[in-house]
Structures are given as structure tokens and as C-alpha cells.
Amino acid sequence: MDSLKKPVVAGNWKMHKTITEARSLAAEIASKAAEVREATLILIPPFTAICEVKKAVEGTEIKVGAQDVFWEDQGAFTGEISPLQLKEAGCEFVVIGHSERRQYFGETDETVRKKVLAALRHNLTPIVCIGETLEEREKGQTLEKISSQLEKSVFTLSPQDFQKIILAYEPIWAIGTSRNATPEQAEEVHSFIRNLIAERYGKTQTSCAIILYGGSVKPANSFSLIREKDVDGFLVGGASLEAESFLAIAREAVRKNEG
Numbered sequence: 001m002d003s004l005k006k007p008v009v010a011g012n013w014k015m016h017k018t019i020t021e022a023r024s025l026a027a028e029i030a031s032k033a034a035e036v037r038e039a040t041l042i043l044i045p046p047f048t049a050i051c052e053v054k055k056a057v058e059g060t061e062i063k064v065g066a067q068d069v070f071w072e073d074q075g076a077f078t079g080e081i082s083p084l085q086l087k088e089a090g091c092e093f094v095v096i097g098h099s100e101r102r103q104y105f106g107e108t109d110e111t112v113r114k115k116v117l118a119a120l121r122h123n124l125t126p127i128v129c130i131g132e133t134l135e136e137r138e139k140g141q142t143l144e145k146i147s148s149q150l151e152k153s154v155f156t157l158s159p160q161d162f163q164k165i166i167l168a169y170e171p172i173w174a175i176g177t178s179r180n181a182t183p184e185q186a187e188e189v190h191s192f193i194r195n196l197i198a199e200r201y202g203k204t205q206t207s208c209a210i211i212l213y214g215g216s217v218k219p220a221n222s223f224s225l226i227r228e229k230d231v232d233g234f235l236v237g238g239a240s241l242e243a244e245s246f247l248a249i250a251r252e253a254v255r256k257n258e259g
């Protein structure tokens with residue numbers, strides 16, 4: 001059952017690409033999307049480019065997401081973006097709690113929790129990021145950190161809501177560093193997360209849960225990572241900024257379910 005899940009490959013473009021550049025990257029990926037129909041592709045451009053990216057992928061199965069969301073629907077919150085606005089712009093997914101938001105913009109497990117609820121209220125699928133720092137890993141605190149982040153941000157959800165979210169394990173020391181977690185390191189944390197889900201929500205929920213790995217995923221390391229039992233796909237930063245490397249990762253991801 002687990003092995004037949006469609007791998008998810010999401011490209012987080014961060015603060016890269018003007019509208020023109022985003023349109024052209026999305027169109028290039030869209031032109032070849034049929035080759036990787038067995039994966040769910042999600043493009044996550046900056047807010048300004050969401051509408052154009054949505055138009056560029058029309059007629060394909062590619063989905064569009066946003067990089068953050070605020071927890072209120074509207075109001076005096078200068079600079080924020082609401083789930084309503086994202087929904088109308090064409091988003092189906094939203095990244096919440098990315099480590100760069102936590103590190104530079106004061107995101108906490110509590111704000112992640114509120115944003116997840118807001119996203120779910122509007123039928124946006126949250127992609128919730130969790131992960132440890134290098135210092136925490138070196139001190140042997142990785143699993144403790146993961147467990148604490150999950151407890152405070154998403155394990156408060158009802159079972160019905162929990163099954164609507166995607167988790168992304170992103171060790172902070174692996175993001176943008178060209179130093180990916182080894183397949184064994186990724187699997188250790190992914191299977192730990194799956195066990196926690198089983199304890200909290202039961203066996204069925206855990207086999208359906210989608211847990212992505214993120215952190216220096218490249219075409220060359222993606223097959224060894226996706227081959228791990230509990231890795232269901234990727235959240236890709238740098239390598240999603242070029243169509244060929246993003247598609248190459250998706251091609252590797254679909255091999256998980258081949259033979």
C-alpha cells in the first residue's frame with residue numbers, strides 16, 4: 001500500500017524569479033510534465049508570480065503552492081498574505097514553518113499551528129516543515145526536536161485534519177549547503193515520524209501520511225533517498241530553479257514505484 005503512493009516533488013523557488021522568469025520556468029516544466037505523470041509536481045513560486053505560474057501550467061496536472069500564509073483571512077496586517085488570497089490566485093498547497101521563516105522571521109511552532117488551521121479552513125494543503133540544527137544533531141537531540149515540533153504544531157489537529165497535511169523533514173544543516181542527509185539519516189527520522197503518527201493517530205493514518213525529505217536534493221542523490229521506505233517525495237530548493245534538474249529529480253522519484 002505504502003509503496004503505491006504517488007511521490008510528491010515540490011519546488012520551493014524561495015525569493016528567486018521575476019514574473020517573467022517564473023512564467024518561462026513553469027512553461028518549460030509544463031511542456032515535459034507528461035514524462036513524470038506518476039509524480040505529483042508542485043511549483044512554489046514567490047507570491048507575485050503565483051497567478052502567472054498557474055496560467056502557465058494550465059492543462060497539466062502540475063499544482064501550485066505558496067511559500068507562507070497568514071492565519072487571518074483579512075485585516076490590518078501589512079505585508080502578510082491570506083489563505084483566501086492564495087486560494088483565489090490558484091494555490092492548492094502552502095509551505096508553513098520553513099526553517100528560513102523560523103530563522104529570519106520569527107516563525108514559531110505556535111504560529112505554524114495557527115497557519116496550518118487557517119490553511120485547512122480554506123482547503124489549502126499545508127506542507128509543514130520540521131528539522132533540527134547542526135548543533136542539535138551533534139548533541140544527539142534530533143529526535144527530541146522533531147517530536148517537540150510535531151507536538152506543538154500539528155499533533156493538536158483532529159484526525160480528520162491531520163490526514164490533510166503533508167510533512168517535510170528538512171534538516172537545517174542540509175538546506176542550501178550541498179550536504180544532504182544520507183539515506184540512512186533521512187530514513188531514521190522519517191520512520192521515527194511515522195511511529196509518532198501511529199502512536200497519536202493510529203496505523204491507517206501513518207501509512208497514508210506523506211513525509212517529504214528536503215535538504216540539498218539533487219538529481220544525483222534523489223534515487224538513493226527516495227528508495228528509503230518512509231521517504232514519500234521531496235521538497236527541493238536550489239535544484240528546482242532549473243527545469244531540467246527539477247524534472248530529473250521527479251524522474252528519479254517515480255522510480256520508487258517501478259518494479
Ligand code: PEP
Binds near residue numbers: 012170176216236237
Ligand atoms: C528548501 O529550501 O526547502 C530546500 C530544501 O533547499 P535546498 O534544496 O536548496 O537545500
